[in-house]
Amino acid sequence: MSLLPEVKLFEKTENTVQLKDFQSLKGNTFSPVLLKQLKSAISGLVVSKGAKGCCAELCVPGKKSGLKAEDPGNGNDAYVIQISTNGIRIDSKTPAGVFYGFQTLLQMPEKLPCGTVKDEAAVPLRMIHWDLKGYQPKFEILLEELEILASYKVNAILLELEDKYDYKCAPGIGCPTAFSFDEMRKISKYAADLHIMIVPKLQSIAHVDYMLKQPQYRELRENEHCYQFCCSSTKVDKLWNKMADELMECFAEHPLYFHVGADEATYLGECPKCKKLGVVGSYLRRTGKSIDHIIASGRTPIMWDDILRNSAKGMSDEQAKECWSLGKKSILMYWDYGYGGKGNTFSFLRSYIDTGMRVWGASGYAGCDNWAGSLPPLEYRGLNSCAWTKSAVENKLECVCSTGWGRIGSADCPAEPHESSWFTILYAACNMWSGKTIDYTKFIYELSKNLYGECPDQALVNAILNIGKSPYTLQNVLDKQFSSDRYSFLQLAAAAESLSVIRNMFCNWNQFYYGKLGNCLEDYRIEYMNRWPVMHAGNVAKFKKMLEPVLRHFYGIFTADDFLNSRFGYLEKLIDDTMKLTEKTKKM
Secondary structure, eight states: OOOSSOOSEEEEEEEEEEGGGOOEEEESOOOHHHHHHHHHHSTTOEEEEOSSSSEEEEEOTTOOOOOOOOOOOSSEEEEEEEEETTEEEEEESSHHHHHHHHHHHHHSOSEEEEEEEEEEESSSEEEEEEETTTOOBOHHHHHHHHHHHHHTTOOEEEEEOGGGBOOSSSTTOSOTTOBOHHHHHHHHHHHHHTTOEEEEEOOSSBSOHHHHTSGGGGGGEETTEEEEEOTTOHHHHHHHHHHHHHHHHHTTTOOSEEEOOOOOOOSOSOSHHHHHHHHHHHHHHHHHHHHHHHHHTTOEEEEEOTTTTTTTOOSOHHHHHHTHHHHHHSEEEEEOOSOOTGGGOOTTHHHHHHTTOEEEEEEEEESSSOTTOSSOOHHHHHHHHHHHHHHHHHHTOSEEEEEEOSSSSTTSOOOSOGGGOHHHHHHHHHHHHHOOOOOHHHHHHHHIIIIISSOOOHHHHHHHHHTTTSOOOGGGTTTOOOSOHHHHHHHHHHHHTTHHHHHHHHHHHHHHTTTTTTSEEOHHHHHHHHHHHHHHHHHHHHHHHHHHHHHHHHBOHHHHHHHHIIIIIHHHHHHHHHHHHHHHOEEO
């Protein structure tokens, strides 16, 4: 029996029972989502109030289990499960712990081994970054995604919206499929039922071209750069505050934190007003205003750390040090997407902590290795996740956030989708919970059985490990029958990454025969060009026809069209140009 995440302790006895036999449930901490899960697993389940406290008991109707309360301990989200022939009992000190106990129970096989499970999390806040600027899932799909994350014991989401939310206070920013205020409220409540805390993110200084490209917001630009706010503008201050207030209203069930971004500010101190403030003064003013507003609203602000360590060398190191004061007023989210090096350490971590800053770590699950990829490499991303979990445990960090960039910048094409990134996402989640490094291949097989209900072939396993080393080609999916939309998305997305190989092939053909295609060429080469390019063109068209409906099942039209255009548009033009030239070419 394999459980994801792996539990700390499972003391088994010789007996087995079946979950479906225990149709009486007593307790006080059952969310609607949990009850839906349990009623799906146990036909005819009857729910009643139980004893006070965070516990739950499953029994045969009309009987008592006879199980006494067990102390789960004081660990993060700790729980204990007792499984006996008379019943099942879960004890925790929090409702979340009871929920996680049930997630473990629901992963177990039909014949449950009797015994005691004791478990707790290595990292208190196990956060996953859900970046909607690259991929906006359909509303129902987003709720499904939250359920999947919760089932692997993720308890926080860093939600990046950009133009995928239709702000009431800032009309014209939202894309045509942007979520409404009412939809955000439903997402907020649903996440709370899943014991997932949502942390909204609103960029305070840079990465705001999604907004400033709109004519009505042009005056807010720094020196006409649509990428960045003017740091001196009081109009920026007022609009940002209104937008932040609206997001806090959207996510009223999650009142603790708010992420202000504050990274990669490239154009500091350029306009006449900002020149007076200087590079550092501009950054301190604009970011400081956002931090102060969040503090005044009763939440703790979070900011990226890269300006403070001068990662882009946009300041002198002495100037960057002046910005450290902001890190003391907020939580500093230290991102580093590479391996931690000797001893799995991240070079600025101790300096930040020793200066008195509250630091959270940030690993990367997608958008780190191939900015136009479709499947992130598990062996790279897993190494980074493990390094951050180890550092978090050793330095007692309360949170690690695994980030996934659906689009590197607003002007860039969509990168690796959520739906083909489950292996890197959930590897990070399981690693943050258990604190253990998991063998990658074993994890792929176990998660595939759990999430997709089947095992991948060796070619797909190799691609998941590192698609750059082991491409998954169109031939792996053409004429294939898929068992489910989610599993077919994984395979088709993996195959989509090989389109770049076909694109290069057409470029090479045109380069090799430049000046001859469209004019005159040896007869055997014309036959070659009429055979192989035509075959590849047919495969590409067939593949697109397979991919498009699956893509549109998960994502809105705005996202789906962007993915299709960025992967197929230029390739289709190359194919068309090559065909036209070949048709015109005369034989020698």
